[in-house]
Amino acid sequence: MSGQAATLTGVRADREQIVSRPVRRRRLGPGKPIKFGAAIGPVLLLVIWSIGSATGWLDPRVLSAPWTVVTTTGDLIADGRLQSNLLTSTQRAFVGLGFGVLLGVVLALLSGLSRLGEAILDGPIQIKRAIPSLALLPLLILWLGIGESMKITTITLGVFVPIYIHTHNGLRTIDSRYVELAQTVGLSRWDFIRRVVLPGALPGFLLGLRFAVTGAWLSLVVVEQINSTSGIGYMMELARTYGQTDIIIVGLVLYGALGLLSDGAVRLIQRRALSWRRTLAD
Amino acid sequence: MATHTGGLTLTRTPASGGTTAHGTAVEVRNLVRSYDDRAVLDELDLTIAPGEFVALLGKSGSGKSTLLRALAGLDYDVSGSGELVVPENVSVVFQDSRLLPWARVLENVVLGLHSADERGRQSLAEVGLAGREKAWPNELSGGEQQRVALARSLVREPALLLADEPFGALDALTRLKMHVLLRKLCEAHQPAVLLVTHDVDESIVLADRVIVLDEGRIVAEEYIDLSTPRSPADPRFAAVRTRLLDALGVSL
Numbered sequence: 001m002s003g004q005a006a007t008l009t010g011v012r013a014d015r016e017q018i019v020s021r022p023v024r025r026r027r028l029g030p031g032k033p034i035k036f037g038a039a040i041g042p043v044l045l046l047v048i049w050s051i052g053s054a055t056g057w058l059d060p061r062v063l064s065a066p067w068t069v070v071t072t073t074g075d076l077i078a079d080g081r082l083q084s085n086l087l088t089s090t091q092r093a094f095v096g097l098g099f100g101v102l103l104g105v106v107l108a109l110l111s112g113l114s115r116l117g118e119a120i121l122d123g124p125i126q127i128k129r130a131i132p133s134l135a136l137l138p139l140l141i142l143w144l145g146i147g148e149s150m151k152i153t154t155i156t157l158g159v160f161v162p163i164y165i166h167t168h169n170g171l172r173t174i175d176s177r178y179v180e181l182a183q184t185v186g187l188s189r190w191d192f193i194r195r196v197v198l199p200g201a202l203p204g205f206l207l208g209l210r211f212a213v214t215g216a217w218l219s220l221v222v223v224e225q226i227n228s229t230s231g232i233g234y235m236m237e238l239a240r241t242y243g244q245t246d247i248i249i250v251g252l253v254l255y256g257a258l259g260l261l262s263d264g265a266v267r268l269i270q271r272r273a274l275s276w277r278r279t280l281a282d
Numbered sequence: 283m284a285t286h287t288g289g290l291t292l293t294r295t296p297a298s299g300g301t302t303a304h305g306t307a308v309e310v311r312n313l314v315r316s317y318d319d320r321a322v323l324d325e326l327d328l329t330i331a332p333g334e335f336v337a338l339l340g341k342s343g344s345g346k347s348t349l350l351r352a353l354a355g356l357d358y359d360v361s362g363s364g365e366l367v368v369p370e371n372v373s374v375v376f377q378d379s380r381l382l383p384w385a386r387v388l389e390n391v392v393l394g395l396h397s398a399d400e401r402g403r404q405s406l407a408e409v410g411l412a413g414r415e416k417a418w419p420n421e422l423s424g425g426e427q428q429r430v431a432l433a434r435s436l437v438r439e440p441a442l443l444l445a446d447e448p449f450g451a452l453d454a455l456t457r458l459k460m461h462v463l464l465r466k467l468c469e470a471h472q473p474a475v476l477l478v479t480h481d482v483d484e485s486i487v488l489a490d491r492v493i494v495l496d497e498g499r500i501v502a503e504e505y506i507d508l509s510t511p512r513s514p515a516d517p518r519f520a521a522v523r524t525r526l527l528d529a530l531g532v533s534l
Contacts, residue, residue: 177380184354184374185394185438195393199384276384276418 064246069253072246081235086254089220089231093258096152097216100159104208108164112171113197125164133158133215134222141226151223158219162211170204171197203277206270213262221255292355294370295441306367307332307442307474308353313364315348315357315498322348323362324498332441333472337485339526340495346478349495350374350446353476369441373434373473375448379427381419381434388415391434398437405433408470409463425456429463436471443473447480461487465510482526486519487512494529502529 034040046066052058053065060068076082107125110117133154144150174197182192224233232251239247308330315323322345330336340346351357352366354374381390392402406412409429419427428448435443448464449457465488468475479485485492486506494502504522506512512519527533 177376177378178382180356181376181380181382182394183356184372185434187394191394195385195389196382199382202384276420 060245061243062245064244064249068246069249072244073250076247076250082250082254085230085232085235089224089233089254090258092148092151092224092231093155093216093220096155096219097159097212099152099156100212100216101163101209103156104160104163104212105167105205107160108167108171108201108205109193109197111164112168112201113193122168125161128157129161129165133161133219137222137226146227151220151228154223155216155219158215159212162215163205163208166208166211167201167205170201170207173204174200203274206266206273209269210263210266213266214259217255217259217262291365293365293367295367305332306330307334307369308476309365309367310349310353311365313349313352313362313366315345315352315360315362317360322498323352323364326364326498326500328493328500330442330474330476332474335468335475335477335488335490337477337479337489337492338495339479339482339485339492339530341530342480344495345498346495347446350444350476350478353442354444369474371438371440372442372444373436373438373440375428375431375435375443375445377447377450379419379424379431381427381430383419385419386415387411387417387419387422387430390419390430391437393434395437401437402433405437406430408436408467409433423456425452425460428452428460432464432467436467436473439471440473443468443475445475445477447478449484450480457484464488482523482530483514485526486514486522492522492526494526496529496531502526 049058049063050066053060053063053067058065064072073082107121111121111125112118136157137154140150140154144153178196178200179192182196187195220231221233224231225237228234228237232254236248236251239245239251306329308328310326310328313323313326313328314321322343326345326349328349338346338349348357348360352360352362353368354372355368356374381387382393385393388399388402388406391405392398395402403412403415406415409432411426411429411433414422414426419430422430428451431448449460452460461484475489477485477488486508489506492504492506493500502525504526506522508516508518508522514520514523
C-alpha cells in the first residue's frame with residue numbers, strides 16, 4: 001500500500017489507493033495444513049536425540065543412542081527373543097480383549113434390553129467403573145496367583161467396562177421411532193435384536209472397542225511387569241536390572257506400534273461397518 | 283382378543299378377508315382416550331368398509347393421531363376404554379419414512395418378512411424404484427424415501443393401511459406425484475385406508491369419505507363422489523372444500 005502511494009501523486013493517488021487496496025481480512029482459522037506436518041514433531045525429537053547421543057550430552061546409561069536401539073533390535077530379532085516375547089504379549093492382549101468384548105456385549109444386551117437386567121447389572125458395573133481395574137491387582141494376585149489367568153483376568157476387567165458403557169449407551173439411544181416401526185411390522189424379538197438393536201448399537205460398540213483396545217495394552221504393560229517370565233514387559237524389566245536402556249526403548253517402541261496398529265484396525269472396521277453413515281468426518 | 287388398559291377390547295380379525303362379522307374392515311365403538319384426565323377421543327364411533335379410503339381431517343390436538351395410533355395398536359401406555367375391531371394385517375406409513383438407515387432399501391421393504399425378496403423387488407418396481415434395491419436410505423431424496431415406506435407397507439398386502447400425514451414433509455410438487463401414486467396403489471391392492479392429514483385438498487383428491495375430527499368427536503362427514511381425476515377447479519370440489527373448511531372452523 002505504501003509502495004503504491006509513493007508512485008502516485010496528489011488527490012488522485014489517494015483514490016487509486018482505495019480502489020486497488022487488497023481486501024485484507026483477518027483469518028480466524030489456522031490456515032492450510034502443512035504437508036507431512038504430522039511427521040515434523042517426531043522427526044525433530046529424533047534429531048535432538050541423535051545430536052544429544054553423538055555429542056555425548058546424553059549418557060547411554062540414561063538413554064541409548066538411536067543407532068544402538070536399531071542394532072539391538074536387529075540382535076533381538078536374530079536370536080528370536082523379540083518375536084517370542086511379542087507373540088506372548090499379543091496373545092495375552094487378544095485373549096483378554098476377546099473375553100472382555102464378549103462379556104461387555106452380553107452384559108450390555110442384558111441390561112439394555114430388560115429393565116430387570118439393568119436393575120441388577122448396571123449398578124455394580126458403574127461401581128466397578130469407578131475403581132480402576134489395576135487397583136484390583138492385589139486382590140487378583142491373591143485369588144489367582146501370578147500366572148497367566150491373573151494376567152488375562154486383569155486385561156478382561158479393563159476391557160469389558162468401556163465395551164459395556166458404550167454399547168449400553170448405543171442401545172439406549174436407538175431412536176424410539178424405530179422400535180415403534182418394529183412393532184408395526186410385527187418383528188419377532190430375535191429379529192428386533194438382529195435388525196434394529198445390534199446395528200443401532202454398532203456405532204457405540206465400535207467406539208467402546210477403541211477405548212477397550214487402548215485399555216488392553218495398558219493393562220498388559222502393568223501385568224507383564226509383575227513376576228513375568230515372558231512378554232515385552234518381562235523383556236523390559238530384565239533390561240532394567242542390567243541397565244540396558246536400548247532394550248527398554250525397543251519395548252516402548254513395540255508397545256507404541258502395537259497400540260497404533262490396533263487402533264488403526266478398529267478405525268478401519270468402523271469405516272467399513274458404518275458405511276451407511278454420512279457424518280461430518282466423511 | 284386382547285384386553286387393553288382401562289377396559290378396552292381390541293379384536294384383530296384374521297388375515298384372510300380381514301372383515302368383521304358386519305362386513306366392515308374397521309369398527310370403532312365408544313372409543314375414549316385420555317391423557318392426564320383430558321379426553322382426546324370422546325366416545326368416538328367409526329366404521330370403515332373394506333377397500334374404503336377414509337381421510338381424517340382435524341386441527342392439531344383434535345385427536346387424529348391418537349385415533350390412528352389406537353388403530354395401529356401403538357398406544358399401550360394411554361388410558362381409555364371402548365371397543366376396537368381392526369384387521370390383523372395392518373400397515374402403517376408414518377410422516378417420516380422411518381427407514382432403518384443401516385439397512386439397504388430392499389432390506390427395509392421386506393423387514394420382518396421371510397424369503398420375500400422377490401415380492402420386495404416387485405413392490406419397489408410398483409413405486410417406481412426398480413434398480414434402487416441396494417441403495418442406502420440416506421442416498422435417496424425425501425420423496426423416494428417415502429415411496430420406499432409405501433412399498434414396505436404394501437408388500438405386506440394389508441387389509442388396513444394407516445397413514446399419518448405421510449406427505450406432510452414433502453414439497454408441493456412431490457406431494458402431487460405421491461397423490462397419484464397412492465391412488466394407483468390403493469386401486470391395485472384395495473386396502474381399507476385411514477389417512478390422517480391437515481391438507482383439505484389432499485383429503486378431497488384422495489378419499490372416498492372425509493371425516494372431520496374436533497375435540498375428539500366427529501363433527502363432519504363428506505362422501506366424495508367426484509369423478510377422477512379430481513380437480514380443484516371443479517365447482518363441486520370447491521363446495522366440498524368450503525363445507526370442510528367450515529367444519530374445521532376456517533371461514534373464507
